Amino acid sequence: MTSMKFYFSIFLRRLPYFLVVAVLVAALGVTLSVILPAKYRAEALLLVESEQIPGDLAESTVQTGTGEQLQIIQQQLMTRANLIDLANRFGLYRDRPGLDATEIVDDLRKRIVFDVEQPRGAAVTLHVSFASGDPNQVLQVVNEVVTQILRKNVELRTGRANATLAFFQQEVERLGNELDRQSAKLLAFQTENQDSLPDSLDYRRNRLSMLQERLLQLQREQAAQNDRRARLIKLYETTGRIEAPAGVELTQEQRQLQEVQAQLDQALLVYSPQNPTVKLLQARVEALKKVVAQQVAAAGNGSDADALSPYEVQLAQIDGELSYLGDQMSQVESEIEQLRASIEATPGNAARLAEMQRENAITQGQYNVAVQRLAQAQTGERIEALSKGQRITVVEQAVLPTEPYSPNRKLLAAGGVGAGMVLGGLVVVLLELMNQAIRRPADIVSKLGITPIATLPYVRTRYETWRRRGIVAAVCCAVILGVSGGLYAVHTYYLPMDLLLERIIKKAGLGPFFEQL
DSSP, X not given: OHHHHHHHHHHHHTHHHHHHHHHHHHHHHHHHHHHSOOBEEEEEEEEEEOOSSOTTTOOOSOOOOHHHHHHHHHHHHTSHHHHHHHHHHHTTTTTOTTOOHHHHHHHHHHHEEEEEEOOTTSOEEEEEEEEESOHHHHHHHHHHHHHHHHHHHHHHXXXXXXXXXXXXXXXXXXXXXXXXXXXXXXXXXXXXXXXXXXXXXXXXXXXXXXXXXXXXXXXXXXXHXXXXXXXXXXXXXXXXXXXXXXXXXOOHHHHHHHHHHHHHHHHHHHSOTTSHHHHHHXXXXXXXXXXXXXXXXXXXXXXXXXXXXXXXXXXXHHHHHHHHHHHHHHHHXXXXXXXXXXXXXXXXXXXXXXXXXXXXXXXXXXXXXXXXXXHHHHHHHHHHHTTOSSEEEEEEOOOOOOSOOBXXXXXXXXXXXXXXXXXXXXXXXXXXXXXXXXXXXHHHHHHHOOOOSOOOOOOOOHHHHHHHHHHHHHHHHHHXXXXXXXXXXXXXXXXXXXXXXXXXXXXXXXXXXXXXX
């Protein structure tokens, strides 16, 4: 009991310090609860709807995931230029002219909140909220952000669908031009090498065999004509006569000449040229040749002086046959050489043709695929143009807030008073722990080892008591007025308290801690 009275007396003695600290902190808390601007918040609810047309019937070409799509839209809306434009259009910081662009952007990025809820197997929802001191501004900003989200979603999906369509249109055009170029090149190659392509190889080989047989036949015929010509010349030079051509009637002397010439030939086979029989036959042949020559000369004079003799006629016929056979052989040999050259060139042309056809087939396949995908891209673009694909709709529009959500003035004031009392008590305890003076008889006994007979406390006069109380009251009033006035002046003429507190928290590195709170 005595100890409690002692501690209570100490508290009363340190009461001015307690009151100063408690009043200071309480005044700070109460002043902040009064001067901090009210903040209003509006919120809109958006829903991400799935495709309106089944994917197995017609599929959109925009395959962006819901989460990725919302993240892209959020990043586009939270760009520096867009936020500054938003602040300027609605005059969000007209009462704070001292803020620079960076501070405006940072503040808006904190106050515009996107909350995506994507539960497993359920629809994706998006909560968009904004906090400000003006309820009308809050409503305007939320509605503007929602409008931008809807517009950005349409622009994103239609833009990607149009980009996909434009890409496949360009691809179809490019592959079509490439296919035309390759087809023209292939046609020109086939036209240029039409005689040495693999599809006519069998015909050319058969033709070559036939021409080779024809050449052999012509060579045999040429040899036969050469032999006939040689025999004709030899016969004429030897006998002075020739074999009558078919259909020509011989004279009696000519038939006798042939018979005697035949006998002479037979005799030469048996006897020597000096044999009398041989010489007689030779004399008869010479005589008959003269007679035949006179007959031929007489026949020539009687018809035409310029007419050819039968010998010359037959010789000219044989020479004509030989000339014709030579021309035929030249033509056949020339064609054989051409066929051999084309056959030799066929493997190379076949390889080149196969390569060109393979390239053409690959390009044709790519072209067919591109045409098919172009049709799909056109369908996808039509789906997005009619808003039949995935879309974002507004489920709940933002409404004008009537009550501020921050600050909680009662809680802030009560917290300031409570914190002031706690800090005041801590100051009193700290001062007493630092004070080593003797203040009661027990201290004399414990520290000096002397037992006092009696102790007399210090008794203040009434004047001293009122004077002390007046000083404490004046200090408390000064603290209250100074803190309140100073905070109001700072809030009004330097920087709003909410932004000042944010700067202090940011410089102190306590931002993450307060964000978690």
